[in-house]
Amino acid sequence: MIFADLALAQRLEAAEAARYLDYAAARARLLGSTCCNSEPVGSGHAVWAGVDNPYSRSVGLGLHGPVNETEFEQFEAFYRDRGATPALSLCPLTDPTLLDHLNRRGYRIEMFMHVWYRSLARYESYPAPPDLSARVIEPEEADLWTLTAFRGELDSDEVAPNASITIAAYPYMAHTTCWLAWLDGEPAGVGTLRIHDGAAALFGASTRPAYRNRGVQNVLLHARLTVAAKAGCDLAVIHTEPGGPSQRNVERLGFRLAYTKVTMRK
DSSP, X not given: OOOXXXXXXHHHXXXXXXXXXXXXXXXXXXHTOSOOEEEEETTEEEEEOOTTOTTOSEESTTSSSOOOHHHHHHHHHHHHTTTXXXXXXXXXXXXXXXXXXXXXXXXXXXXXXXXXXXXOOTTOOOOOOTTEEEEEOOGGGHHHHHHHHXXXXXXXXXXXXXXXXXXXXXXXXTTEEEXXXXXXXXXXXXXXXXXXXXXXXXXXXXEOGGGTTSSHHHHHHHHHHHHHXXXXXXXXXXXXXXXXXXXXXXXXXXXXXXXXXXXXXX
8 A cells, every 4th residue: 555645745746747847848849939948946846838827836845855945035036037926836745844935925825636646556457448449649649639638628629729728738748648539430538648757647638528428538547547557657646626527537446635735826
């Protein structure tokens, strides 16, 4: 059994930090811009992926000891220099010194996010329904993946994405595979997998409105967990909004709640 302690939090947050860094690099390549970048801050990283982008926040601060005044000022300056308000993803197992900085400088809670984890055994696998399949996309299917994901997020098959939306960078991230689920010969839903130090991060999931409640996300979860187990991962991690349908899906698969994070913004 893997216990939800500081050691687990350090692994989960390291996997998330690696994802943030890969995302910023992919977005910079996709947009042909140097506006997306990152900077080490103490034990974490400050990440900038553009205005109103959910990846534009710091991750991993305070998980390997106290955060001193210089480090916190470096974190704030990183965002001020880009004309943005400082924001960070706060793990509840962080060192209390980080909370002191946040309290003294007037940070507020912006949102909550559950972090779920599950042990994986090598060669663990799941049967797929006969009418559903899921696979890694081919390079030429990046636009199809983005279109499917975008329509699932916006609850409409009538919308079209552009290169600046958040998820458009996913197919171009290093160490990451994007997946399509197919139903009735049509792309029905998407998911994403990134492996870091034996931890499989599952993210970027959405289902087109016409294909919901038909097992699309379950088959995507099963397919990615199977691949992660065969790759030697001993741990899987998923983030969900509290109380949503994604939470029910992961709980059915035996995921346990590690902790609830908050995004803090000044």
